[in-house]
Amino acid sequence: MACTLADSTFLFTAPQQRPIQGHRFAPFKSSGIYYLKWENQPPTRIRHQRHLIPTRRSTVVQAVAVPVAPSPSESAEYRKQLCESYGFKQIGEPLPENVTMKDMVSTVPKKVFEIDDVKAWKSVFISVSSYALGLFMISKAPWFLLPLAWAWTGTAITGFFVIGHDCAHKSFSKNKLVEDIVGTLAFMPLIYPYEPWRFKHDQHHAKTNMLFEDTAWQPIQREEFDSSPILRNAIIYGYGPFRPWMSIAHWWLCHFDTKKFRPNEVKRVQISLACVFAFMAIGWPLIVYQTGVMGWIKFWLMPWLGYHFWMSTFTMVHHTAPHIPFKQSDDWNAAQAQLNGTVHCDYPSWIEILCHDINVHIPHHISPRIPSYNLRAAHQSLRENWGKYLNEATWNWRLMKTILTVCHVYSKEQNYVAFDELTPKESYPITFLKKVMPDYA
Template sequence: MACRLADSMFLLMGPHQKTIPMQKIAAHYSPGTSHLKWDSLLVRGIKHQPCLNPRRKVQLVQAVAAPFSSSPADTAEYRKQLSESYGFTQIGESLPENVTLKDVMDSLPKKVFEIDNVKAWKSVLTSITSYALGLYMISKAPWYLLPLAWAWTGTAITGFFVIGHDCAHKSFSRNKLVEDIVGTLAFLPLIYPYESWRFKHDRHHAKTNMLSEDTAWHPVWEEEFDSSPALRKAIIYGYGPFRPLMSIAHWLIWHFDLNKFRPNEVKRVKISLACVFSFMLIGWPLIVYKMGIMGWIKFWLMPWLGYHFWMSTFTMVHHTAPHIPFKSSEEWNAAQAQLNGTVHCDYPRWIEILCHSINVHIPHHISSRIPSYNLRAAHKSLQENWGKYLNEAKWNWRLMKTIMTMCHVYNKEQNYVAFDQLAPEDSQPITFLKKVMPDYA
């Protein structure tokens, strides 16, 4: 239980507008069922409160759960209103139960699975060049421009992660040894043990949005939230204001503990750990020797924090939304989780280039064997064949605010209950975020 509490506390991830006292019937959207309730009409149209405080007396009208085919929640108009409220450009229809992941995969053009060595090594060249440029910018920038240099460099080394990510999924090269070498080297500046990450990430793909088994992140359990005041505070900060950097805790907890791996995995994990520790023992002292502690902070630590900002942000945007459920293994459906439960998000073009289109994420979950440089073509095919089922967004502050102030404690009927609804007296960080975070899409 202690391990489970720690994992929940550190793993990654509203409405945020002020309500006006005007009643309107709204429906909570969740694939497969709907619950009608009296809710408030929020600024910019009908906004949605996904969960009500179970400890507060609220007068509501609730209907028996019914399939979406007969529910007013499954209308285009309602989904449009909901997507605007959450910061999405589209919230997809619920995927029919009889659609399988193979059906979706078979609809993709065969060419999107093809490995192109020229494109693969071009991505390596892009990342090395952009990283070198970032280091040069750091060395020349006056103090007031250093944040911009760090932002560029942190984004550039996120490209290293994507290259290693392709290697781990066997979509970089037809030569497995080349993939293992390139993946290990790409992860070294990030202090990521390649094999540790690969084993855990494979389970994330196999168990995406499965309530307990997904290793990327999962919601907080209410029993954990109520277990102790100190843990509650830590969870509120971790899933609230510190969420854009919480992949650091995930990195530390999941990738260095040999007890978290199967016996047949341990040998390879040890090799990766040896590589990482060798890099730290040789590389860090060299940086300090040449440039001092401040040089280590400027040239390594700050870009590394920038990388973790993207790592945390990408992960929570890909797999977190008030209308996307986490399900138990008995209820879980692979096609729904991968196609209907993964979010595509467009970022500014320079980020997409430096990060090799990793945010074109739905096709990656349909098949992790699609190389990063083919993800856009695969996504276009999905839009043509399955477009009405896709969840899509363009990165914006309302989207981030939704995730950071709403998507907190697991609730089977409502998906999430926000911290400030369960424990308003302890949730000042969440109310602070609601006040200070911008609210535009």
């Protein structure tokens, strides 16, 4: 879900390179690229070419580079080093180019695609009841416990988003009208227009990690970064310390302008916008009338900011890491992007329950038609059949530190260049994060 940076200043991205903690590793090499090692020098990528090398007797010798694939042990050790540096449990092997999406979908049990109305409405009950509990906690908590109440309530309404997310993918109910109604209602308290988001999100699935085309997070382009000092400073703060809330910029800039949608989409977009504005026009005054302006801040704004924290960080973790590339359309491979370009991340159990397993994300990109309550079974199947290709992590500070301090400006060769490598003097927010953020995995 990302508009162009020219529109938004802050976008949302995913991918690649430059480890933290002073580790230095060569860029990851895929199959079909050859290596030559000279004593202790790092592997050098070369192509098939012939070189004329003169000897001392002026004899001409033809030297031909012979394809030498890295040994499995070297590749495994290299990925292990990257895991340690980036905060991952496993970094997957590159997926062979001849593997297709159909190949992967065919290995997933058919039962995980089945819609279960009881489980679907159970997720609604969990979200509504946990949200009600959160509001009760906010009303009773002393001031020093309010942050905990806000954290719970913000996580609970993130579950509303996941329910609407299932509705948008037609994996909530067999009745499509019910899905549209539930999706719209679930998004209304978030002030999120359902249909505009759905249209943009469908493009994210169709073009995951495709440069310029993916509508989720995008890496910063060097031209944008260098365009003006004011924009550059805004980008540094937006992709640095403020990044866990940058989905707010994305929400505002990409979903309320009807000009950003195709003519056949505009009517549905307008209906969604009308629903959102109706909630603002009726719901907000009622909250203020009952609790005052401070009540509006306590009961709506702070949980909403908590929701956007999860919206931003989940999206970052799902597709952003130094080893995960964004690719131009002519170099993009759907199967590689969906399997190798998506990250499974385990969060604490209470977050997984309230957010309906949205972070079991790889099977969701293999097929968005898998309901959220079947994602774990689908992931287990993928582990059994494609396990060595999966990127997996357990949430940790090093993982977040890597994303916030490394994954910045797009580079075709190394995926990302960090802001402080390009403009050290202007990148104080990044160097500050490196100093203050914990570094344990």
